[in-house]
Amino acid sequence: MGKNAIEVHNLSKEYVINSRGENWAAVAKNIFKPQKSVVKAVQSLNFEIKSGEKVGFIGKNGAGKTTTIKMLTGTLFPSSGYCKVNGYNPVERTNDFKKSISVVMGNRSQLFPDLTPRDYLELLQTMYDIPESVFAKTVANLARILNVTEKLDLQTRKLSLGERMKIEFLAGVATRPKVLFLDEPTIGLDVIAKRDIRKFLVSLNKEENLTVFLTSHDMEDIASICDHLIIVDRGKIIWDGQKQELLNKFSNNKYISFIKSESFNETNIKAKIIDQDDVTTTIKVPAQKVDHVIAQLAQNNQGTDYQINDLKLEDIILELFAEEN
Numbered sequence: 225m226g227k228n229a230i231e232v233h234n235l236s237k238e239y240v241i242n243s244r245g246e247n248w249a250a251v252a253k254n255i256f257k258p259q260k261s262v263v264k265a266v267q268s269l270n271f272e273i274k275s276g277e278k279v280g281f282i283g284k285n286g287a288g289k290t291t292t293i294k295m296l297t298g299t300l301f302p303s304s305g306y307c308k309v310n311g312y313n314p315v316e317r318t319n320d321f322k323k324s325i326s327v328v329m330g331n332r333s334q335l336f337p338d339l340t341p342r343d344y345l346e347l348l349q350t351m352y353d354i355p356e357s358v359f360a361k362t363v364a365n366l367a368r369i370l371n372v373t374e375k376l377d378l379q380t381r382k383l384s385l386g387e388r389m390k391i392e393f394l395a396g397v398a399t400r401p402k403v404l405f406l407d408e409p410t411i412g413l414d415v416i417a418k419r420d421i422r423k424f425l426v427s428l429n430k431e432e433n434l435t436v437f438l439t440s441h442d443m444e445d446i447a448s449i450c451d452h453l454i455i456v457d458r459g460k461i462i463w464d465g466q467k468q469e470l471l472n473k474f475s476n477n478k479y480i481s482f483i484k485s486e487s488f489n490e491t492n493i494k495a496k497i498i499d500q501d502d503v504t505t506t507i508k509v510p511a512q513k514v515d516h517v518i519a520q521l522a523q524n525n526q527g528t529d530y531q532i533n534d535l536k537l538e539d540i541i542l543e544l545f546a547e548e549n
């Protein structure tokens with residue numbers, strides 16, 4: 225820890241799109257006189273990430289996460305503002321910059337389907353000019369940890385999704401990047417593959433001080449990997465801080481879930497209802513009032529089978545979005 229791996233200053237990205245028009249007449253008119261509209265995908269972001277941090281970059285669909293990653297990795301020009309990654313300006317795409325980062329995207333493979341993973345890795349070794357013996361040792365070690373040693377010589381198209389993702393990870397870190405960008409890396413994977421990849425990332429971060437910048441809709445990914453969270457909503461940051469700080473901020477509240485009785489009446493519930501279906505209700509109450517609230521609900525014959533739960537990271541993030549709206 226210490227120096228900044230990533231610095232982002234007033235970073236914005238607007239996409240200009242041609243409006244199609246709502247009916248045929250409008251579409252025809254647009255052919256001759258195109259109507260433009262602007263999507264403000266990322267709006268004046270400012271944040272810093274220290275070297276060796278594991279950052280969760282969280283937001284709903286369309287919040288601007290991929291757009292931000294593309295600007296940080298130099299594949300997209302900002303509309304205004306700038307960023308620095310490992311001290312480089314990404315848009316200059318210098319070789320030193322490219323060697324200092326890796327990107328793994330869950331929905332886009334960087335492997336060649338007809339090559340074996342080993343062929344692809346050899347290609348990387350040549351491109352990155354890494355001594356053969358050093359690279360072979362790194363690959364053997366990473367393949368062992370990820371449990372894919374036997375898969376290195378199979379044609380990539382014959383691998384399962386989970387095996388292919390593990391190879392993507394292996395290739396991503398075998399070149400020894402300082403910052404690893406991950407966009408939805410565990411999408412579609414089973415629980416065991418997810419667990420292996422999470423453990424792998426955490427141990428690599430510890431051993432090599434690798435900075436991890438992760439976007440994921442899977443809150444288990446975020447909870448088990450990240451220590452620093454940046455939460456975005458409609459292109460703007462709504463939270464930037466340590467995960468523990470966020471958990472502490474909401475630790476004064478508990479959720480009580482119960483099965484509704486026949487005499488259940490919503491107007492009798494003197495707490496915020498968080499979730500409800502035909503059978504159960506979940507309410508949020510201050511931690512020190514839990515016993516009192518349950519006693520009252522029971523006395524008024526509102527429900528049975530009371531369960532008390534802490535707010536999970538996912539609940540807290542949903543609350544943050546609700547506050548924002």
Ligand SMILES: Nc1ncnc2c1ncn2[C@@H]1O[C@H](COP(=O)(O)OP(=O)(O)OP(=O)(O)O)[C@@H](O)[C@H]1O
Nearest residue numbers: 239241263265283284285286287288289290291292
């Ligand atoms: N090439 C593009 N042209 C026009 N608009 C775009 C383009 N790429 C993204 N957008 C728009 O910019 C906004 C942010 O998109 P972005 O892909 O960055 O979101 P995201 O947070 O990664 O979403 P998701 O979680 O669904 O992947 C969205 O409104 C999207 O429709």
